[in-house]
Amino acid sequence: MTKYVVQRVLQAIPLLIIVTIVVFTLSFAGGNPFAYLAQDPRATEADRHLLNEKYGLNDPIPQQFVTWLIGDDWRLRDLNNDGEGDTAGERQGIFRGDFGQSISFRKPVANVFAQRMPNTLILMVTQYVVTIIFAVSIGILAAIKQYSWFDNIVTGVSFILYSMPVFLVALLLVQVFSVQCRDFLKMLGGDPGMCLPVQGMYDVRSGTREFGDLLRHLILPVVSLSAISIAGHSRYIRSTMLEVINSDYIRTARSKGLTEGRITFLHAFKNASLPLVTIIALDIPFLLGGAVITETIFSWPGMGQAFIQSVQPADPPLLMAFTVMTAVTVVFFQLVADIAYSWLDPRIRYS
Numbered sequence: 001m002t003k004y005v006v007q008r009v010l011q012a013i014p015l016l017i018i019v020t021i022v023v024f025t026l027s028f029a030g031g032n033p034f035a036y037l038a039q040d041p042r043a044t045e046a047d048r049h050l051l052n053e054k055y056g057l058n059d060p061i062p063q064q065f066v067t068w069l070i071g072d073d074w075r076l077r078d079l080n081n082d083g084e085g086d087t088a089g090e091r092q093g094i095f096r097g098d099f100g101q102s103i104s105f106r107k108p109v110a111n112v113f114a115q116r117m118p119n120t121l122i123l124m125v126t127q128y129v130v131t132i133i134f135a136v137s138i139g140i141l142a143a144i145k146q147y148s149w150f151d152n153i154v155t156g157v158s159f160i161l162y163s164m165p166v167f168l169v170a171l172l173l174v175q176v177f178s179v180q181c182r183d184f185l186k187m188l189g190g191d192p193g194m195c196l197p198v199q200g201m202y203d204v205r206s207g208t209r210e211f212g213d214l215l216r217h218l219i220l221p222v223v224s225l226s227a228i229s230i231a232g233h234s235r236y237i238r239s240t241m242l243e244v245i246n247s248d249y250i251r252t253a254r255s256k257g258l259t260e261g262r263i264t265f266l267h268a269f270k271n272a273s274l275p276l277v278t279i280i281a282l283d284i285p286f287l288l289g290g291a292v293i294t295e296t297i298f299s300w301p302g303m304g305q306a307f308i309q310s311v312q313p314a315d316p317p318l319l320m321a322f323t324v325m326t327a328v329t330v331v332f333f334q335l336v337a338d339i340a341y342s343w344l345d346p347r348i349r350y351s
Contacts, residue, residue: 120302139237
């Protein structure tokens with residue numbers, strides 16, 4: 001196993017280098033991020049030159065790429081305008097944890113991540129826990145009660161939800177539980193504040209950050225994200241469970257007098273969970289990236305919203321850091337999934 005892990009890590013290095021090259025090239029394919037200043041009469045040519053020099057945009061593209069990777073202390077620049085080369089030393093490079101300066105937020109990219117990542121993890125981890133609990137429960141129950149009324153209802157609802165885009169689910173939830181709810185309560189003379197909030201993480205009017213307020217703001221974003229995931233994951237679990245519960249070793253376990261609960265969870269679900277491990281391993285990296293559409297709709301101050309804000313105007317440092325971070329986590333959790341396979345199924349061995 002150790003040899004296999006080392007091989008996978010060594011294979012991941014050239015893959016990540018290729019990813020960084022592609023990401024860097026595409027990030028700068030749109031042109032200079034300060035080109036819009038040419039239309040601003042307050043910005044002079046000298047101002048634009050200083051900004052380009054600050055972010056290293058006056059350098060050739062290959063030189064910018066090397067600086068982005070390992071920093072700029074390897075080369076000389078005339079920082080003092082005295083005609084003599086000075087060691088730059090302004091950037092450390094992503095290999096040393098320096099992702100550069102965000103153009104749209106006007107602060108280091110690492111600071112943007114530190115401020116936004118906890119908010120995204122609160123939303124995405126909650127959504128992920130809800131998805132796994134409901135998907136596993138519904139999928140197992142639908143497999144055990146195959147072709148029952150419960151299975152038929154779950155199948156129909158799953159197909160409907162899985163075919164809907166996430167933004168449509170989010171907008172429908174906003175319409176029903178916020179807009180229509182407020183109109184209904186106003187008509188009855190009730191308090192519209194009882195409806196579910198649709199913006200931010202806390203009530204800005206109260207000025208407090210209470211846990212109960214956070215939970216109320218989490219409901220609609222979590223439901224909009226979980227609904228489609230539960231529909232898809234439960235179908236996978238049902239399908240794999242149906243394959244397993246008709247296997248010979250399951251019939252042998254029943255003949256030994258084991259309880260149905262022990263057979264279902266200890267024997268059947270453990271072997272049926274291999275496809276689910278793959279899905280989870282592919283989903284986890286995007287917890288860090290956040291739900292771009294959902295965070296935008298619900299004004300959730302996380303990484304997804306930061307990504308949208310970095311697209312217009314263009315913010316190459318933040319875009320590149322965001323994409324590289326996602327690529328690294330994808331490679332890492334795919335390795336974790338492979339290791340989990342050997343634990344779930346003893347027949348799988350890596351040599």
